[in-house]
Amino acid sequence: MHISGQASATSLPIGSDADLAWVRQHVRQCAAQLGFGLVQQTKLVTAASELARNTLVHGGGGHAEITPLDNGLTRGLRMRFADQGPGIRDLELAMTDGYTSGGGLGLGLSGAKRLVHEFRVDTEPGRGTTVTAVAWVAQVPASRKGLQ
Amino acid sequence: MNHPVPGQPVQVPVLALGDVLLVSLQGELHDGMAEQLQQDITSRISTSRVTGVVIDISGVDIVDSFLGRVLAEIASTARLLAARTVLAGMRPAVAITLVELGLTLPGLITALDVDRAMEVLSQGGS
Amino acid sequence: MPEQDAAESAPQVVSSFLERRREQVAQRWADALLFRSVFTLSRDEAVEACKAVVDALSEVAVSGRLEDIDAPGFGTVREQLGRMAATRARAGSTPSQIADEVAGLRVPAMDLLRDEFTDPTSAQAQESVLALTVLLGTLRLVVMETALDANSELIERQRQQLLEVATPVIKLWESTVAVPLIGTLDSARSQVVMESLLEAIVDQRARYAILDITGVPTVDSLVAQHLMKTVAAARLMGAECIVSGIRPAIAQTIVQLGIDLGSVVTRASLADALAYALGRQGIEMTRSDTGASAR
Numbered sequence: 339m340h341i342s343g344q345a346s347a348t349s350l351p352i353g354s355d356a357d358l359a360w361v362r363q364h365v366r367q368c369a370a371q372l373g374f375g376l377v378q379q380t381k382l383v384t385a386a387s388e389l390a391r392n393t394l395v396h397g398g399g400g401h402a403e404i405t406p407l408d409n410g411l412t413r414g415l416r417m418r419f420a421d422q423g424p425g426i427r428d429l430e431l432a433m434t435d436g437y438t439s440g441g442g443l444g445l446g447l448s449g450a451k452r453l454v455h456e457f458r459v460d461t462e463p464g465r466g467t468t469v470t471a472v473a474w475v476a477q478v479p480a481s482r483k484g485l486q
Numbered sequence: 487m488n489h490p491v492p493g494q495p496v497q498v499p500v501l502a503l504g505d506v507l508l509v510s511l512q513g514e515l516h517d518g519m520a521e522q523l524q525q526d527i528t529s530r531i532s533t534s535r536v537t538g539v540v541i542d543i544s545g546v547d548i549v550d551s552f553l554g555r556v557l558a559e560i561a562s563t564a565r566l567l568a569a570r571t572v573l574a575g576m577r578p579a580v581a582i583t584l585v586e587l588g589l590t591l592p593g594l595i596t597a598l599d600v601d602r603a604m605e606v607l608s609q610g611g612s
Numbered sequence: 613m614p615e616q617d618a619a620e621s622a623p624q625v626v627s628s629f630l631e632r633r634r635e636q637v638a639q640r641w642a643d644a645l646l647f648r649s650v651f652t653l654s655r656d657e658a659v660e661a662c663k664a665v666v667d668a669l670s671e672v673a674v675s676g677r678l679e680d681i682d683a684p685g686f687g688t689v690r691e692q693l694g695r696m697a698a699t700r701a702r703a704g705s706t707p708s709q710i711a712d713e714v715a716g717l718r719v720p721a722m723d724l725l726r727d728e729f730t731d732p733t734s735a736q737a738q739e740s741v742l743a744l745t746v747l748l749g750t751l752r753l754v755v756m757e758t759a760l761d762a763n764s765e766l767i768e769r770q771r772q773q774l775l776e777v778a779t780p781v782i783k784l785w786e787s788t789v790a791v792p793l794i795g796t797l798d799s800a801r802s803q804v805v806m807e808s809l810l811e812a813i814v815d816q817r818a819r820y821a822i823l824d825i826t827g828v829p830t831v832d833s834l835v836a837q838h839l840m841k842t843v844a845a846a847r848l849m850g851a852e853c854i855v856s857g858i859r860p861a862i863a864q865t866i867v868q869l870g871i872d873l874g875s876v877v878t879r880a881s882l883a884d885a886l887a888y889a890l891g892r893q894g895i896e897m898t899r900s901d902t903g904a905s906a907r
């Protein structure tokens with residue numbers, strides 16, 4: 339993937355319920371401006387909500403970085419959620435549907451992954467977790483790769 | 487569409503129509519508000535004669551796993567208190583996203599809109 | 613003069629040449645078909661675009677990765693080349709025609725490079741010319757690659773438009789809609805089917821939605837997964853889905869693959885599915901005595 343022509347990233351704090359609402363609203367605005375359709379917007383905002391809540395609940399808070407992308411063929415949105423929390427000890431387990439350590443439904447990570455095109459988790463026990471999710475406008479990248 | 491500014495919690499109104507509670511969710515819903523709503527509904531069912539609960543989510547932009555869990559829990563709690571819950575008015579984009587997320591809410595009764603939800607409750611059965 | 617510095621390698625010579633003659637190379641390239649036809653509004657813009665390409669080539673040359681289309685230097689111009697290739701593709705050029713236009717950049721640059729040497733037949737001059745040829749050959753591949761990408765995007769878009777046309781949602785009865793699916797059901801198509809069906813459920817206030825797969829040649833686990841997702845999404849909106857038209861061979865495949873269609877209501881034909889939907893709404897179909905029974 340050759341990413342260039344990036345517009346400026348926006349950094350938002352994640353420290354409370356109200357911050358989650360701000361993150362959702364900002365992602366919605368960015369996605370609409372970039373030309374994402376309604377369904378894709380909804381998927382992005384939902385993914386952002388899941389990941390931001392993970393940052394708040396499991397990471398003890400942190401921040402979100404929302405960056406519009408342009409790879410020359412299509413536009414996209416990168417969402418990065420970083421915390422300095424305990425990290426994830428068993429990433430494979432955490433990515434499993436239904437696995438939960440925080441009293442939720444255990445769909446946060448695995449579910450959010452299904453809502454975007456690219457997904458990466460960087461984590462180290464004791465050092466925190468950074469989750470990066472990218473989605474591209476239209477269905478070009480999605481259909482080329484097939485489902486998951 | 488009505489979008490309250492995030493950071494300013496809005497009380498979720500709970501209306502009583504006969505023995506049915508009608509809850510209309512709008513726009514941004516904070517986690518705390520959703521949990522508050524869950525408690526409100528439970529206490530309303532236990533203190534008055536309520537046989538049905540209709541939750542109208544036609545004004546909701548997204549349902550994530552947290553709100554999904556709250557909705558499922560409201561329905562389960564209501565069932566224990568002998569009231570049926572119908573989720574009404576989910577938008578197509580929200581439904582597609584929920585399914586992709588892996589949340590199909592199997593225990594919930596659903597309806598196209600509030601009218602249909604009332605119909606379902608008046609018919610009884612499942 | 614480059615030839616006085618014998619220690620300089622051919623790629624380094626090319627790099628410093630591009631740096632020094634940036635303006636001249638850019639001026640000549642701006643008149644080439646590739647740039648002229650894309651930057652039609654202003655020549656200055658074309659010159660700027662050319663300079664960016666010259667800078668990129670210089671960077672690649674310095675890194676010594678003359679034959680590497682993934683050399684970091686190309687990264688900065690890839691987006692620009694992609695836009696140019698897309699513009700040319702829209703104008704009707706094929707990727708190989710576009711690549712030929714890139715090849716047209718070689719001669720002007722080569723002439724300028726030769727002028728650098730007092731003895732164009734010297735070994736260093738020869739090596740430098742060869743290095744620039746290789747470098748421009750690589751640029752040609754990079755452009756060809758982006759052109760193919762742009763092309764496939766165009767095809768994808770047309771395919772998308774076709775999808776939408778090819779997926780009609782029909783109102784069969786009061787509160788009952790149906791989608792007759794014909795052809796292969798891939799991820800993109802399933803997405804369109806799901807969206808149009810759910811929209812139709814809202815518009816028609818449908819209680820029942822029939823997905824008829826009579827025209828779907830094969831059902832694998834991915835297709836089954838798409839069907840299940842559509843059924844689940846429709847249910848979330850308060851409508852019940854019925855999958856009809858499961859041919860015996862497909863039914864067998866479904867069983868053999870161990871696919872669990874679970875709680876999905878299935879019927880052999882679209883007619884059976886409609887009868888089911890009507891029955892659930894308390895509508896019964898009976899043949900009237902007059903006429904039909906007389907035969």
